[in-house]
Amino acid sequence: MDYSAQExxxxxxxxxxxDKDIVLCGTGLSMLAAVAAKHIYAPGCMVFFxxxxxxxxxxxxxxxxxxxxxxxxxSIFCSLVEAFSFMQNKKTGANIVGIIGxxxxxxxxxxxxxxxxxxxxxxxxxxxxxxACDVGSFVNTKIIFMKLEKRxxxxxxxxxxxxxxxxxxxxxxxxxxxxxxxxxxITDMGIMGFEKTSKRMFLKHTYPGxxxxxxxxxxxxxxxxxxxxxxxxxxxxxxxxxxxxxxPERLIL
Numbered sequence: 001m002d003y004s005a006q007e008x009x010x011x012x013x014x015x016x017x018x019d020k021d022i023v024l025c026g027t028g029l030s031m032l033a034a035v036a037a038k039h040i041y042a043p044g045c046m047v048f049f050x051x052x053x054x055x056x057x058x059x060x061x062x063x064x065x066x067x068x069x070x071x072x073x074x075s076i077f078c079s080l081v082e083a084f085s086f087m088q089n090k091k092t093g094a095n096i097v098g099i100i101g102x103x104x105x106x107x108x109x110x111x112x113x114x115x116x117x118x119x120x121x122x123x124x125x126x127x128x129x130x131x132a133c134d135v136g137s138f139v140n141t142k143i144i145f146m147k148l149e150k151r152x153x154x155x156x157x158x159x160x161x162x163x164x165x166x167x168x169x170x171x172x173x174x175x176x177x178x179x180x181x182x183x184x185x186i187t188d189m190g191i192m193g194f195e196k197t198s199k200r201m202f203l204k205h206t207y208p209g210x211x212x213x214x215x216x217x218x219x220x221x222x223x224x225x226x227x228x229x230x231x232x233x234x235x236x237x238x239x240x241x242x243x244x245x246x247x248p249e250r251l252i253l
Contacts, residue, residue: 003239005188006253008207010036011234011242013099013143013186019044023097024087024135026050027064029145030099032252035061040241050131052078054086061247084131088138098135101145104157107201107221109144109164109182109194111136112157119159129161136162142182148189148218155221165199172199189215190228203228 010033017023017037023045025034034047035058048054051065057073071077078086087096102111103126113132117123135142146152165181166172173179181199185192190212193204202224203215212225247253 003234004253005207007239007242008231008234009033009145009186009188010253011040011238012191012231013037013145015041016141016143016184017042017045017097018095020094021045021097021141022094023047023099024050024131024139025099026101026130026132028101028252030101030143031062031065032247033099033143033145036242036246039246040238048083048086050080050083052080052083054078054083061249061251063251084134087131087134095141096139097141097143098139099143099145100132100135100162102132102161104152104154105144105146105185106154106157106164107223108166108168108199109142109185109201110157110160110166111144111162111164112159113161114159116158132162136164136182137177139178140180142180144182144185146185146187148187148215150218150220153219153221153223165194168199169197187215189218191231192223195224200224205229205231207231208233 010029013033014037019042023034025031038045038058046055049065049070053070053074055075056070060069062069102113104112113126114128115122115125163177166175172181189210190206191204192201195202203212206212206228212228216223216225
């Protein structure tokens, strides 16, 4: 079938979002995944943006969280502080889903979006946390988007911007952070999960036509590929809605 890696990544993330989930998304693929979920799989989910728009109608895909289209038909407009407080609100009982990305990820899903090099002797500097540390620390379900490259999947981060499963095992809870770490890492070749006890990353699924060994070659640490299964192709109906309704102007695709 004729589809791109971006398209299968977006649909893979969107399928994980359920009706009544509350979805916090940023700019780019994470926003496209949230809007695709609302159009295809979970019309009853509620999308909100750190810029303060909650439960927007999303008839037109916004280009960024600061785009005025995020405000169209929203139930509530609020401040940045209120938006992040809403993300941490335990009284709703709802499942809150955060979709984030980074420059580096380690075997336990900890993320770096700050810098490369020794602190004080930086060789590359990135955008920083934004809301990613809050998402990594507080929300129930975390979906991470990453492109598979050895320089991105590393044994040790240059800087930890957002916590994943920390050092694995129960270390996250021992650090006093909300117990639930990242759920999946969605890449351009397959999907990673985290082992139930050790919390170490493993290859859960590959995309059609991808061999698990190809994925392993793109990672700088030892990756368990023994239980990987292959996903089916996206359905034509899913691709049609993604292309013609979710992002018809090709702003992100």
